[in-house]
Structures are given as C-alpha cells and as structure tokens.
Amino acid sequence: MDIRHLELLRDLREQGSLAAVAATTHRTPSALSQQVRTAQRAAGTRLVEPDGRRLRLTEAGELLADGADEVAAALARVDSRLEEHRGQPIGTVRVAGLPSGLTALLPGVFASLSDSSVTLEVTDMDLAEQDYAGAVADADIVVAHSLTSDVPAGTEGLGRTVFLREPLDVALPQGHPLTERAALRPRDVVDETWIGVPEHFPFDTVLQRIGDATGRTITPRLRMRDNQLIAALVAAGEGIALLPRFTTRPGDGLALRPLTGVHSERWIVGLSRPDRAERAAVRLVTQRLVEAGRALIG
Template sequence: MLNWERLRVLATVAEHGSIGAAAAALHVTGPAVTQQIRKLEREAGTALVEPEGRGMRLTTVGWIVAEAADEAGGKIAAAEHALTELDGRAVGPLRIGALHSSFRLLLAPALHTLALRHPDIVPSARSGGGALDMIPLLLSHDLDAVIIENWSSLPVRMPPRVRLHPLVDHDVVLAVGSGHPLASHERITLSEVRGQAWAACPPGTDHHEAQLHIMRRHDIEVDVRFVADDFPTQMTIVAGGLAVSLAPRAAVEGFPGVRLLPVSPTVTRTIAVAIRGGLPSPAVTALVDALREVVQVLPGQTPASGIWPEPGR
C-alpha cells in the first residue's frame, strides 16, 4: 500500500519542480525528501524519479502517481469541508499568516469580528515578511490563509493552486522628513530622488524588493542604510531626517514629522488574502468576509479593484 505522506511529498516535488524547492515548501531537508521518495518507489515497485543533471525529475509513472496524489488531496480537502459544514458552523483551528503592517491594520480587527460571530473558531496568527515566506506554508497546509501584498512595480506570481481575494489598494508615497529639502514638493518624480539614504524592510521582503526594483528602473541604486521590520520604525528614522522611504500611505498616514509625497509614475500596493484552491472551509470563508468588512469601515481605505496585476501590466 502506498503511504499517503510519501505521496504528498511526491506531489509537492511535482508542483515545485525540484527536490530542493519541495524541501523548502515542506520545511524539511532535501535528503529527507529523497528518502521519502525512495521508500515510495519501493512501495510502488517502480522508479518515480530519474537523474537530470545535478538534480532529479519525475518519470512518466512518477507524474501519473503525483497527479493522482494531488487529486486525492483535493478530495480529502473537500471531505474536510463537508464535515465542517454538517451543522453549518465555522469551527476548529484557523491558522493565519500576515504582513507586519496588515496584522495591525486589517487582521487584528477582523479577528475581533470572528471572536464575536464565530466563537467556535480557534484562530492563531503569525506575522511574516511576505509571499516568499508564507505561500509555501499555505501550500504545505501549515497555514490556512495568508494576507500578502502585491506592488505594481514588482507583481508577484502565484502558484496555480493558490486562490486570491484582493482586499484593498493603497497608494504608495515617498516619505521624507518635514525638514528634508524635498518636503516642499507637492509631488515627486522618482527620477529626482538620487543620492538619498533609504529605510526599508529586510531584504527578501516584498517591500524591500519592490522598492529596489522601481528605483533601479529609474537608474537609481538604492542605498538602504536602515532596515526595520515595520513601517512605524522606518518613519521614526525618516522623521529624524536620516533616510527616505517608499511606503503605502495607509500604513504611515499622520506620522509626526513626516511629509508624504505622491510619486510619479504612480505606484500602488494591493493587499489580498491567499487561500488554497478548492472549496474553502467555513472558517476561512468567515475570515475573508471579516477582512472585507474591515476594509469597508476603516477610513482612507480603497477596496481593491478585484484584479491581481500581472507582471508588465
């Protein structure tokens, strides 16, 4: 009999394209993935992977088995969904990942709504740097939903098994100290911002990479001298005249000592909830609904257009 956990490992290799990428998604080592596949091959009585350069690829039989495992996973998820809907209630654990800024702005009030309306949901949440960190946790079933961002200057491509529910669009502005020479501008062209020290989120996060990408498109190499996980800390640095930063207006509006300048060309950030494909559980549906309500009542929020921008658009 074929072991289900080993089948799930093989399906993950098929989805991510390599042993290393599958290991990262499953939070295990590459040798551990290889060992599970070898055991599965012994159970199947045939080769499921074959050498390709310095790595491996699935054999024809491997692809057939992986697709069957993926279909089985979908049916199991549907069965779990049906079980939770037996009495029409949203119940059980709900594991959420969120950006640092979205945790405070959107998720916290949404969790309050869930506690009032769905007391049988048991939520847990963790903050993260962006899609690169959290989407693998979603696909490996370590998280049930993640709140991620998409910058129009560097759109994020989602794996096929991820469904997105855009929530809100934020204008991105250049934040400078109120005493900064650029503070007298009504609007700033990004090509004008040269020779500045910058504040940003850590390397690898969506904010950091998007900021570097858009400035490099204007032939400006960003000198990131101050790295902080959250926008309030960055704005403290900006207010002190030590750096400038590109930031979503909604995350930094009203910060004392900071002037926010509209930028040209326009840059936007879209916040969305990412969930796995298939039928969402009642708890996940309740979370998406609660987040949409938060967007409707928070001042200064623009509900998302419903479109997740593709690269180049």
C-alpha cells in the first residue's frame, strides 16, 4: 500500500470530503478521486462509502487510516537519521499559528537558525481553540494556545510541545483609576467597559471566569481578534481588555496590571502530526521554539 494512500484516507477521515482535502493539500478533487480508486484496487476492497454529501471510511479504510501516522513516522525517523548522518538537519519547516504567539517566539528562532540549513515558512492565523488541530494538515508546526489546559481541544493524537505559559494582564488606559493598584481582582474590573475577543476564542474564557467569580455577566462593548488594534483602542480610552504580557508593550497610553483571583494565563503549544514531528528539521525548530519560550520567562 502506497503511503500516500494511507495519508489520503487519514485526511478523508478528518475532513470528510475530497473537496476539503483538496483545499488543504493543494490538489484537485478529481485527482484525489482517482487516488482513492487506485487505493481500493490495491487493497482489493472498498475503502470509502457515501455518507450524505460526505465520505466515510469503511472498516477496511479505518484500518488503513489508523496506520498512516505510524508508517509516516517510521519513514520520517529514517529520513531523520539520514540527515543526522549528513551532519545537520536540512529543508524547509512550515510554521503557522496565532500572531501573538509567533510574535513572542519567532524573532529569536530566526536568529538561532541563521547558521543552519533549515529555512522557515510562516503563516499567521487566529482561530478558535478547537480549530487549531485542523491546521496541522498544512503545516509542520502549528503554534496554538489554550486557556484551559496545555492540551488544546481536539489535539489528541498529535505531537504537542509546550513553549510557554504566559500571563494575561488587564490592559488599562494610562491615568485610569485602576492603574493606582498593583494587581486587580475580578470585582475590581467586572463593571468596566470591556473590549473582548470573539466568542469561543481562548481569551473569552477569562471573562467568563470573572463573571462566575462575581455572579455577573460581562458583555464586551466590542469583540475583535487583533491584539494591536485592541491595545490601540484601550490606549484611546474606549475600554479595558485582556492582553498577553510578553507581547504587549506598556506605554503610549497603555498600562498593564496582573489579574488575581481567577486563572488568567495561557499555554502556548506547538502541534505537529507524529510523522512530521520526527523530521530532524522539525525537531530542531521545535527545540528552538522551546528555548525562545524559556528566554522570555528568564
């Protein structure tokens, strides 16, 4: 059985349609359909069957899809040993993830790789926590975050590496009365005008915890994804917000204060498919990301 057939079955199980797999792997649905037919001839049995507008795997298809990561990881380990024999990792590593996490970690990683034969391709994306697992189909390392655990939702079965635990501070306009306090509690901030993130994004979890701790509900005046835009609006006096400590620069009208009394920190985590995590170049970049995280917390 061709490893590409196993990987296609795995992708079909995860994404449910040839069109979805085609979009993430930059191929055409017709080419993938031909590949499925070839795989079924090689296996001597049906591997997929219709399920409404989607495709689902047969028992035989499930069996082969289960082996995709195992076989690919074994091949990657062999490639990795060959790279080590040559003297150093080589190749391109595709990194994707949340902009604030990449901002905190990547500058140091680029510098540390300057004398290596590894190059980085970087894509920024801001997703709901449960959507980061799906991004591993198109990247070697996905930098994700979680407010509830060091294992983001839906990442079971993926390789996971914690890069950083980062506090989320309360961002205030300079001159706000609360800036006179060294730290803030839920009851101090629950009645303020808030600028939040979209619902189901990790930072929104902390606002829910503040509400639970005080018996009230926080309804943000605005919801948006971009931390720099949020910081600019806070500095302009349009509300307060939660912003990550290591990638938010106080000054220019902005002050940060720690939040106590509720859990208010996030895990920044690297996610990889097991086979890709075995590549020597991916392992090198993962280690550099770990080192960059350690450098931030001193």
